[in-house]
Amino acid sequence: MKFTEGMWCLKEGVRIEWMSNVERLRTENETVHLLLNKLQRHRGDTLNSPTISARVTSPQEGVIGVKFVHWAGKVDNGPHYHLNTVNGHAVINHDKITDQLDYRSGPLALNVNTAANALDFVFRSQNGRKLTGHSFRSIGYVADQRTNKHRYEDGIYAEKQGYMLAELDLGVGERVYGLGERFGPLAKNGQTVDMWNEDGGTSSDLAYKNIPFYMSSKGYGVFINHSGKVSLEVQSERTTRVNISVSGEEIEYFVVHGDDPKDILRRYTALTGRPALVPSWSYNLWLTTSFTTNYDEQTVTGFLDGFKERDIPLGVFHFDCFWMKSYQWCDFEFDEEMFPDALGYLKRLKERGLRISVWINPYVGQASPLFEEGKKNGYFIKHTDDSVWQWDFWQAGMAVVDFTNPAACDWYNSHLERLMEMGVDSFKTDFAERIPVKGIKYHDGSDPERMHNYYALLYNRKVYETLNNRVGRNQGLLFARSTAPGGQAYPVHWGGDCESTFEAMAESLRGGLSLMLCGYIFWASDIGGFEGTPPPALYKRWVQFGLLSSHSRLHGSSSFRVPWIYGEDCSVVLRDCIKRKILLTPYILSEALCGHRDGTPLMRALFLEFPRDLNTYAIDTQYMFGSNLLVAPVFSEDGEVTFYVPRAGDGATGKWVSWFDHSKSYEGGQWYTETHDFDTMPILIRPGSVTPINPKLKVPEDSALEGMQLLVNGTLSGETIIEIVDPSQTDQVLKRLRVSGGPDGNGVQVDGHEVEVISIGQ
Template identity: 80%
Template structure:
């Protein structure tokens, strides 16, 4: 939110009390408390003037938090994000009336405590990262809101905001903030952390994460579930302005210095990403959204895949598996599926896993509505009635997941579906959550619950699945999220259009989410809204099958390939078979991500931070550590991409996945034209990539048929973890790969030097 009008003026109706001085401070163990006030000329300046209390702490080594509080008398109704915490890693040095130095591992905060010289400087190994310079900590009073009434006279109130402005350096670039569909580099943007169902073509987003990464070697996490506004060089061109409509604001500086180390520390703080079962890496097919389908339709699709030798791992029933107006009642529509139990059994006999669509809403026509109303399972209005509206489902209510009894009630219907044979759930929606004139069972602040609700919803479903299937076989397909949501994978990009532009914005959204603590992501292959032309369908298939998860899904039209031409079937067959043979590589990269927060799909600068050319690239990515992917976003097959600089001691060149005689120089741009049987997939020099061409399904025998693709000369032996497909948290075998041998397994050597 902007409060200023240029450098010298404020917006009409806005006042800001800027903190300029450290009045006093105290140190207790690893915590520093500071009392900040305005410019002080004499003792009279302490009257009729606000203060801001600042508390400095360090939850984990390399992370320093600052909590700024104006009025401390507010009721804390929650909720709060769960953060991991330890002690014993901080050091504090204080020189009275001069400075305070707070050190946490390699990260240091220096506070200028000289009279009227307030300043914060966060520094790493190579000097200043960010900080607060002149007029950058303040309390804002805004009289442009409903809260301000002139008739109140002496007791006239303004809407209050805590404001913290963090310095930016020359050339500094910013990334992340959840799944955002605009430019990957966030400089110049205004971002509101507020979950909305806005599609993929606007400033709104389903997955808002108040965490950004700087190219300068640090990240910033704003620790509040409420609405956060960020002006990223869009109000002050030398700062990021962070404001919250509240009396307190807490942010944490997360040190790197590399992007990988920032993500490692951030996910250590907010929670490591969970892993998913191996079968989920196979192709998913859905009924699409508003299409007409029944058992015969679904069976015809499945027969078509089998006849064309296209591997398929998961079949998903979207909304209309339930009767209209009754979402959710968790009952198969008996008109379309008269023998749902038997049909699910027959699908499983085909080797398929089953997914069904759900949401946290209950329409008034659902038999569950009366149960929820009578037992107090729904979010209520302040007068005690059930909160309802007609958006989406007529008269729908929203399950109150702060009520343990409501959670058990909801989970009971999920368990019954899993007993029928359902393996996983698409947890749709959870963005349209009211925040005014409503109350929760546990008394939580509705404004803070708006974003947080998605965590409660996904947690209930995910933990219910674990109770039935076990951790190694559980996953969701979720649309909305908030910090910590990486514990409940997988997440998909939401409702995109069927255009090349939407395909590109989907990639940008996925890469931004991958810089926010998440390691798995998918898009609606072919686009959700509209019907894709064949060229787009094939290009999105290529891209979608080089994402961590791959789902064919649309709105009013099906996404089975032969509808768009049998050549589309051939492209899909080749792409999914390529992904399946990459299973050992994908499982290895996922396990590494679970341990460190490193995503499977990576912006190039995450892997090559020394190459400044990579910092603006958002139309290509790395799939894991070893494979560069440049999707084709044009009908004629033309694509321009950049090959990043590898370390000088790396032997060999980047090599085409499809033609090992075709090599690429590091630090060079290329333009190529590809038919639909290829796209730029480049193998990194000096890399070892585990493959298994004999696999028919991702959950198959990992060791029989295992081989290793070695590109260039290895300067040392490489240790590769072969993950157990039945328990993706476990390593089945560790193989040491040298230049020409791999403990008896086949080595495919690329001589690219």
Template identity: 50%
Template sequence: MKFTDGFWLSRPGLTPRYAVEVDDIRVDERAGTMTVYASTTRIEHRGDTLNRALLTVTYSAPAEGVIRVRVQHHSGAVPVVPAFALAADPGFGPGIHVDDEQGILDAGGLSVRVHRTGGWQVDFERDGAPVTHSLARSVAHISGGEGTWMHEQLALGPGERIYGLGERFGALIKNGQTVDSWNADGGTSSEQSYKSIPFYLSSRGYGVLVDSPDHVSFEVGSEVNTRVQFSVPGETLDYHVIAGPTPKDVLRRYTGLTGRPARVPAWSFGLWLTTSFTASYDEGSVTEFIDGMAARDLPLSVFHFDCFWMREYQWTDFEWDPRTFPDPEGQLARLHDRGLRVSAWINPYIAQRSRLFDEARERGYLLRRTDGGVWQWDLWQAGMGIVDFTNPEAAEWYVAHLERLMAQGVDTFKTDFGERIPHEGVVWHDGSDPARMHNYYPFLYNEAVFRALERRYGVGEAVVFARSATVGSQQFPVHWGGDSDSTYLSMAESLRGGLSLALSGFGYWSHDIGGFEGTPDAGLFKRWLAFGLLSSHSRLHGSSSLRVPWAFDEEAVDITRQFTRLKMRLMPYLLGAAEQAHAEGIPMMRPMVLEFPDDRSGFDADAQYMLGDALLVAPVLSADGAVEYYLPEGEWTSLLDGSVQEGRRWVVESHDYDSIPARVRPGTVLPWGAVDDRPEYDWADGVTLRCFQLPDGYDAETTVPGADGTATAFRVRREGARIIASSSDARAAWSLQAGSATATADGAGTLTITIEDNR
């Protein structure tokens, strides 16, 4: 939200009260806080203190490298919920020093320095060097019109880029943009977002989380060119500055505060096929889809039933439509017999015609209006109400229906919707503030479903396909990119959304291969296949048309087979990247700035990504096969054909449908699985250690996860023209490969390859 008319004037009807100078600083050693009282005018004599606002700014440190800032005008309001659940380190306490010149709170790796003389100036510093500042006309209380707001502005340095703020489908770099953190169901071609995350990450190695699920407005160099402004309605603004020094360090600390992504089951990395949305399907056609995949030797892991597995006008009633699925238990058992998992679409709404509506209404399980009646509308489903997950009994009731479906054989749920949550004229069971619940609702919804899956199938075996999200929702993976169009432009915007989400703390991400709205031509579908199968999770899904590969052409069948089998071979590598997402909060799909923070040439490379730390992928986003992408320094080898490109430059190539820029980072030992028809296997048995451009003196360990929870470690080193690998684990056969040279061992042992050029 913009408050100014140029630099000098305020917008008509608005009255800003800026922090002008420091009046006093007080320290509470026991609480670990440093509180600054800032006058909103220069105080020349005692009379100037009368009839003036005073702003209170409190600094604390919930964890090492994290500084919390609370800015308040009036502090006497009743605390409001919901609030993000942030995990402070109870054993950590900051160092605080105050003298006549300054007040300093040191969080270890990050400190804040408040100047007591002159005008308002606050410096956030890492190891004594400033990373950003709060300067004059930065901290303010704004009143006027129908409300009040608090805002802060943090300085932008020359060349500094800002990323994140949730799943945003516009430019990856947010500089110059106005971003409203307010969830909406707007598709991928708009400025709206299904997953609004009030957190941004700077290329200078720090992050900022605005700690509010309310409507947070960001002006990223779009009101004051040299500042990021963020504002919230009301009298209090809470935000956290999170230290690096690298973007990965920022995400580690951010997800340490807000929650790390859960482990997901290995089967979820296989190919998902769906019925599509409104396309015609029944039990017979579903069987035909699966038979068609098997007949064409196309590996398939999950089959998903979209909305019309239930009857029209009755979403959600959790009942199979008997006209099209007369024997759901039998059908799901037959799918399991074929080695498939089953996914079912759900949403958190109860249509009036659903048999559950009256029951939920009478028990108080639906969101209510202020007059006591049920809130309803006809958008999406006729007369639908919204399940009130702030009511524990309502959540248990909803989950009980999911448990019944799981007993029938459903393994996972697509948790659709959760964005258009009303914020005016409604009352939540627990008294939650309606404006704050608008963004927070997806957390409660997906948490309830995810925990139900964990209870039934075990920790590490739960997975959902979620669309809406807020801060902390990364704990309940996987998330997909919403309703894209079947165009090359929409494929590009979907990718930008996924990369922005990755820089917002989300470890896994997927999208609808081929696009959701419309029907892709065969060329676009084949291009999207390569991209989708080199994403963390891969799903064939559409709206009114099917996405079975043979509906396009025979080459699409071949491309599906090729890239699905490629992904299955990559499972030992992908599982390592997934474990890093779970343990450290580092996403599987990584924008270039995350993996190469010192290479400014790749900062705006928004049409490519690193899949894990070693594999660069650049989707082909044009009908003619032309693609331009950036390679960092070194010699990068194609995973598909072995060709080598020199880096530190932009590369232009042309690719056929069976090809994509997928280049391996120099200095990589890539574990290559022995099985290509399923994601679940003994990944260490028969694994090949593929060596790419290992420098002389390389000596590192490569770990391959095991299905039983154990891991096999291989030590690889290069000594001149020799590459030597060894393992003390005798359970599995394995191979060592560099270029065309391969050596194979049965069980434990040491392998040596002599190479000519390390290619």
């Protein structure tokens, strides 16, 4: 939110009380308490002016948190994000001679100038380099009388809306990334970004997945620990700062430092929660009925037969909204007119080797048989007068399940469990963005404004835990649209409603890469686009991109996405792409396990993998799929694509090599322009890399070891450890292969194991 008019003037009706001085401080164990106030010329300046209390802590090594509080008397009903904290690593030194407070946590330090009227916060790396901080007039309390609560006749008691404002410095050339799944430019500089979950599609500044965490190209990240609306002006108000504001009386943020971007994600996910893993079968192709299309058992069976006839592997079939009767979403009952024998039909689908997913949302329409039950038992969000909150925007007279009510959770779970008994393996947890704020109350008394974003976390957590209680840890997964910080523990998430255009395909990629800079390791898009019907060229290009995403789902709105509708050549492209993804299963499982351990996503913005190559920070049309494969989707009908090949770094020698033609190589640090037919695209193999593949796999859950191959590009520098993950338990390693260059520098040795090695490159 902008409060100023340029550098000198405030907006009419706004007053900012800037903190300029440390009045006093005290230390307590590993915590520093500071009392901040305005410019102090004499003792009279302590009267009729506010103070801000600051608390400095370190919940994890390399992470320093600062909490600013104006008034501490407000009742805090939450909710709060869960943070993992450990003690014993912070070191505090206050030099009273130089008036410097030094707070250290591993490689990160915070220096506070405690001299009179010289307030200054500086976060520094281990070598003393400034990362960010609070310079002149950057910590303040805002009193805004531009509110309908303000009445001039109340005089000195007239109410004002309060905001806490923290402005963090940006350096020359510094870029900012992340802040959830945002579909505009990958670098957020110059943007106003509000953390407020909304159903806005993928072509606006609204987002389904707002994560108040950003990563800087300068070597740090910032997490704002506030579950309500957070507004960020990223060089869009002060061109040298990120201005962060929240309504109310307190704000808390954490600066996260690391040796490189991956290390920042490692520390951030240690704080907010490690990403969970998913079962191997989920990496196969998903097919849905699409949204408003007419379908019944015969339609679905025809699609499945078509896939089988064309030898296109298919792993999951998803029933979208209209598996239930209209106006009754959600009642968790198959529409008997379309599916007269739902139990028998699901059994027949399972006999085909398919997993089953069904669409749900956290709303109950008034026509649903469950509405009266939920109303009677108090399972819905209520108005303050205890009546059920309802509206017609989506489902007529719909109510919203109150997941702060344990009884409502048990009730909701019982219906999920009944569907799992029928054979359902996964749930698409749609919506959870349209959550009311004004004039409502929750069962546990939570603050409605802070619950707006947090609600998605409750919803996904409850469904995910219900699934995993049945099938076991890391064996269940969702297909979720909305989320909040910590939601990486409840995968998978997809990008929401995109149009069927090349531009929407590109914005979907930007959104996914942005989210995956916030601790999420899995992501998918609606292949072919959701709104509209894709032309064949777009369909094929999105198939190529979508089958090199962590998860791959064919889904649309008013038209089906089975390939032969768009031409049999589309079937050929889809078959080739899904078979390529299946043979990559050992590589995907290994990379996902690394992400589970340290927060590194499967799909990576180039700078995440190549932080020393400064050219990578501006690129948002290509990505790394794991650590070894560079992917440059084709965003044009004529097949022309321009892409950048990074400098491999880390002592790697040799050239990048084309996946499709091993005789074709690329120099790092160069741009290339190529034209590709629909049987190829730029997929490049990193020099000095070892990529486990298995061409014998028919499905991702097949035996990992039989038919295993190692694709080795160029000369290996030192020893490479390849972990072969158990497809039946994706957090377990079957074997660790030690791969090294031969004794003469030409051959490849695999320590103690018979594995076919395919050497490419030089």
